[in-house]
């Protein structure tokens with residue numbers, strides 16, 4: 001599928017030196033006069049390669065080293081001086097060359113590059129200057145983003161007045177105005193509702209195909225990964241624990257989806273048994289049940305429930321199908337290994 005490498009990471013390491021905290025007043029006083037430090041190995045001997053046009057999911061538990069890695073790939077952080085190399089689109093990122101910066105973008109779901117007080121449009125215009133875009137390029141690129149992200153109503157509004165989802169859309173417009181070839185996305189759907197998540201994912205897929213752009217994205221949301229990434233890279237404590245196909249990962253470690261159903265009244269014990277339901281608390285009616293169902297059978301299972309299994313089950317008030325959380329998959333990989 002791919003021929004050229006968009007990114008080469010070879011034996012990359014990043015160690016932080018952080019002040020050691022001692023407890024109590026005595027400790028605080030001691031630390032004040034004599035600072036001791038501990039070394040945190042955020043990224044350790046990490047190697048991988050990404051082909052041009054690939055979308056790769058970058059997963060791992062909190063503190064695994066994902067954000068640190070993205071920052072090094074974009075040149076915001078320097079790797080340890082004795083550590084290996086990074087080549088992003090053929091550039092050494094820490095040099096922050098203009099030609100390099102014009103081809104990449106880094107979006108952080110929890111940090112905004114938009115100016116807080118001024119209308120979104122002003123930030124966009126500022127980016128036009130920063131990236132030295134011609135009027136024609138700006139008009140065309142902005143026009144496309146406004147259409148795809150449904151932004152026209154938001155352009156005149158100051159960032160601080162936008163909802164989280166609206167802000168994320170504006171954020172993406174700003175980050176993609178210069179049509180970068182390489183997108184580094186750190187939790188792009190964090191905190192967004194399901195409808196907005198879907199829109200963002202659709203947009204990203206579209207951008208990837210339209211521009212043959214390479215995307216490396218971190219997420220704790222399995223739906224992001226399932227819809228966007230054929231390949232995933234999982235790290236823990238700065239080291240790779242999985243690099244391969246998402247499909248195989250899922251088949252091996254998350255063969256089921258969780259179906260949650262909210263009944264209008266209590267189901268009969270025979271029906272509970274037949275459908276292998278586990279009763280749970282919660283739901284609107286307080287009569288909730290769940291079942292783990294193999295992926296291939298989920299839609300059949302759900303429609304049987306919705307049809308009340310030919311009268312065997314009470315009416316269904318609500319039904320949700322949930323992906324196995326990323327954290328559960330990672331835990332299973334550990335148990336397996």
Ligand SMILES: Nc1ncnc2c1ncn2[C@@H]1O[C@H](COP(=O)(O)OP(=O)(O)OP(=O)(O)O)[C@@H](O)[C@H]1O
Nearest residue numbers: 016018040042060061062063064065066067068069
């Ligand atoms: N600027 C910093 N100074 C000191 N330590 C840091 C710094 N940035 C990150 N770390 C440490 O490096 C490790 C990796 O952090 P990083 O933010 O890369 O994790 P992450 O995989 O992005 O986690 P999350 O899923 O929570 O976002 C953590 O132990 C963190 O505390």
Ligand SMILES: [Mg+2]
Nearest residue numbers: 066067068186
């Ligand atoms: Mg992070």
